[in-house]
Amino acid sequence: MRARARRRAAAQGATVEEVLSRAARQRSAHYDIFLSQTIRDAEIVLGVYDLLTSAGYKVFCDWIEAPTADRSQVTPANAAFVRATMGVSDSLLFLDTEGAVQSLWMCWELGWFDAAKGTVGVLPVLEEHERYYRGREFLGLYPYVELDEEGGLKVVRPVVAGPSGVMMFEAPNSRSFDSWRADPRDFMRPRVVGGLGR
Template sequence: MSLIHSGQLRARAQQGQQFTKSAGRIKLEAALEGYGERPHDIFLSHSKLDEEEIYGLKLMLEDYGHSVYIDWIDDPHLDREEVSKETAALLRARMKSSRSLLYVTSENSVKSKWTPWELGFKDGSSGRAAVLPVATNETSTDAYDGVEYLALYPYLSEYRDSEGKKRLWINWTHTNYIRFDDWLDGEEPYQR
């Protein structure tokens, strides 16, 4: 199973048409569409400091046919720097309407005020929470060993199936895994 790496995400972001627009324009268009209010397959828990990689990840996950919630795109009016009951209530509603949460690990994610809370909330409410480790380079892409509380969660990887088709997988180990789509439908990883 291969971890997703930051270079792959930056390249995908650069292919995306929206990233060439200003961040303000993207937020305005999303707000006008009411995009944040609809249900999503994935609530992406991340650090805003990783904006380019996160945008590339959104596009990559959408390439697989999944809808993705990103707060600064779907709810641009939110002030993520402000910890308030109103912000928490809106994020809670978005997580409840999302089928899963992927916690994106990076050097910046440990600085986030919200990501640990989001991960714990989604895990407690639906159990459909996983870690999405972003490798810093292509050579470190085989396995993930979570640190501290992140080791309590399965992780997402990308790999070709037996028919050669690239797919997303949820893994506990390199021999205990399941297709991401099946996990979204409530199945659990199993030993191979």
């Protein structure tokens, strides 16, 4: 994603930040994807935004679609703006990066969207030496999105440990992003096995 962002910036003869500010446009009445991210990851976000929009998706990224919104402060007005935008979005992709841990907003966005709509996926950005994604903390409870063999998006059900500690793989293990977004009867989350410990 970083390389993709650098290529786009180089093609326009600008910095990543300049490309992002140029990409700003009027808000849409509907979004396919609400991209939950942090500005700390500007280069990664530009690469992901470029990938998703190039694939034909309408993507909401606050500092691209609403560059004048001040998200540095948690206020009722900011929360209402974000909530209204999530309300007109089909899915939320949580961009899991090192910077996401420090975000004031991302966990709140994920929780709101999960309760309201359910179509929540994690979009992990792995370091070059990493091969597999293992969701940290509660992110491991959500499906993650990766590229399939043709370069399209697919949603993958996470592998989880059962009550006895055995890793559980469930079928189907993946489905296309478009089918998941359009028909979310199976959110691709791990199923609950056993009850709560007492």
